[in-house]
Amino acid sequence: MKIIQKIGLAIFLICFAIFISLLGLGKYQLTEVSFKASVTDSTHQALLAPNIQQMLGKTYDSKIDFITDYNKSLDKTNQKFKDNQEWDKVIYTDYALAITKNSTIGFVKDNQMLLFYICFVISALGGAIYMVADLFIHPVAGIKNNDIFKRSITSRGIIAIFFSVFLVVFYLFLYKAPAYISNWVLLVDPLSFSLTGGEASHWFLYGFLYSIIMLTMGIRMYVKYRHNTYQMVRTTSVIFFQLAFAFMIPNILTKLQLPAMDFKNMWPLDYTFFFDYRLDSLLSAGMLGYWMLGWGIFLFVVGVPVMVYFFGKRWYCSWVCGCGGLAETFGDPFRQLSDKSLKAWKYERVIVHSVLVFAVIMTAAVLYTFFTGASTILGINTYAIREIYSFAIGFVFAGAIGTGFYPLMGNRVWCRFGCPLAAYLGLVQRFKSRFRITTNGAQCISCGNCSTYCEMGIDVRAYAQKGENIIRASCVGCGVCAAVCPRGVLKLENLAEEGRFDIYTRPEEQ
Ligand code: SF4
Ligand code: SF4
Structure with missing residues (x-):
């Protein structure tokens, strides 16, 4: 079986090399x-x-x-x-x-479909063969993280550094100079015509790549966590929301000449939601446009507090969100790289809440201009504020660092340090929610697996050793700490709000 796994890897690498070489052709x-x-x-x-x-x-x-x-x-x-x-x-x-x-x-233009199959379909197939072969190499279900700190790619080695540089450069071209990756965009033109009725933009390419990467790495999640129902269902959920809500529905709306909208992506993560061109497009689309605007506002005004109260922020961060979905699939091999130090926790709280405040100020300034027509507020140009936010938070933090640094800083750098929506969800989770992770301290053998694989850098073991409930604003409820615990110490639960900070004894332990 190992030979089949190697064949799968070889297929993927050959297709990937062809994909890269296309940039210089034509x-x-x-x-x-x-x-x-x-x-x-x-x-x-x-x-x-x-x-x-x-x-x-x-x-x-x-x-x-x-x-x-x-x-x-x-x-x-x-x-x-x-x-x-x-x-x-x-x-x-x-x-x-x-x-x-x-x-x-020339060659790329004349062989669009052939290259589409090689670069996306066959490469994904190669990746899938590599993942599925693991079922036969490790026939007994259970999480295997053998050698994770010895492999270059998963332990900040030279391959990880190269991979990180590649991802950052990709984001740089995607946001700032998409003309240089025109051959890649050309490959998805036929798909774009069939879905949207128009030619592909670089954002169509990005959405497509995002979807197939999540799908392929989702197969890896199914194989790795096949004994854990929570992980299986959660993985299915993030893939579904990416394919249907983030990719298919907005493109079909475009084809119908309606405003494109990802119905699950909400402000302030979707920081352009109140930008003038988005509001103009919604307000000129009749009843449907008004409904879309109302839905977007309803999500963050009512949806967040109600859903976080009952289920914690996991309902969004680990089940629905596109950034979270990529982190949980493509980013899973890097989850152990999150910084667990107290210093990182302090920085995290200051930075993520500062981004939330910045998002609120930027949006208030944008709305001020929209309603009054004045382009300055207190002598500051509101377009400049929105440009600074778009560049610093939208491109540098969420894109280049948020995903580009997966191989060096772990898979939730953006969610942990930068996402303003995560900050908002976290505040509700910390102060008004039924969600907590309960710990059966007596069973803990202090192996530290839970802390090692917590992508948000939470020292889960410290809580488990004391038998304390884990109630942290940053916890995205991915459930991996519970999945890797060999003693069944940890359980994600939505219980009565009262007494959530008390030491809780599960009924079966009484
Ligand atoms: S504490 Fe557990 S559930 Fe929460 S983010 Fe960390 S690993 Fe995921
Ligand atoms: S993984 Fe389980 S047994 Fe190991 S330290 Fe964490 S709670 Fe304790």
Whole structure:
């Protein structure tokens, strides 16, 4: 069976190598047709047209040269208006990805479907073979974490560092320079046309990659935790919410020319929810738009307190949320890397609540502009506040660090230190909830498995040794501490609120 596992790994690695090599393939030729297909605004077409003339008909062997020439044409067009302070004529729309994609000629363009199958379907199959082979290598169910601190990838070794750099660079291109990954976006164009009725954007690619990674790594979760019903159901839940709510439904809404919405993603995690363009789109969509707006507000005003009261923050962080879903599937091999020190706990509380305060201030400023039309508040430009939040929290913290640092800092860096919604859910969980993890201290043998595999850096063993209930704002209720405990000491429970801080004795222990 080990040979089959190695074959699965080899298939995945070969497909991954092909996927990476695609970035350097292809030639680029801008034509009138590709220009008009990319620059959809007719005013922008007219303004840009004189300056892209020298690019028309020229064949570029290098994507970098092509994008550089386009950027020069754009700068030349905009410079004139900036000099004349004609700000309404400056082109802010980023057409670089669309132009690069529509100007691609050659191997990638001619073999879109073949490369789609190799890069996504066959590679996922290779990954699945690797995961499923473990069923036969370890026929007895039970969690195996053998050698986890000896493998380079799971113990901050050189492979982990390379992997982390790769993820951070990927986010950098995704957010700031998607034109350079145009060949990857090109591969998902056919899928995008069938789902949304339009060509793929880099965010469509991201949503698709997110979904197949969760699906493939979800298979690993099913194999690893197959004896634990809680983990099996929870994994199914996060995969379902990703595929249906985050990926399929918003794309189908786009096809129906309705505002795209991920119905489970709520403010303040979805920090753009109150941005003017989102509100305009909802308010212009009739009754459905009003309902969507109401649903978004209902979720965080009523949904959070009620659901956290009854079930703890786990209902969202470990069962529904997309960030949590990725952390629990793709990030599971790295959960032991979370910092368990008291210092980390102190930083965590200050940082995560500061982000929540920042999110509230930023949203208040954005709404102030929306309702009054004034673009400054106390002399500060509200667009600048929202740009700073989008860059610092949306891109750097949630994207580059939050996922890029999985292999170095563990799988819940964002959820623990940065997510404003987790901070809000955590406050309710800490002060008004029926949820707690009960501990049967007499059974604890102090092995420390629970603390080692707590992704939120909670020293679970310290509570277990004292027989104390675990009531922590940060606990996402993933249940892995209970799953790895060899003595059945820990139990996630929703009990009566009264006495939650008392030492609790389970009925079977009385
Ligand atoms: S204490 Fe247990 S349930 Fe809570 S986050 Fe840590 S491992 Fe998950
Ligand atoms: S895993 Fe169980 S036995 Fe080991 S320290 Fe934690 S509570 Fe105690």
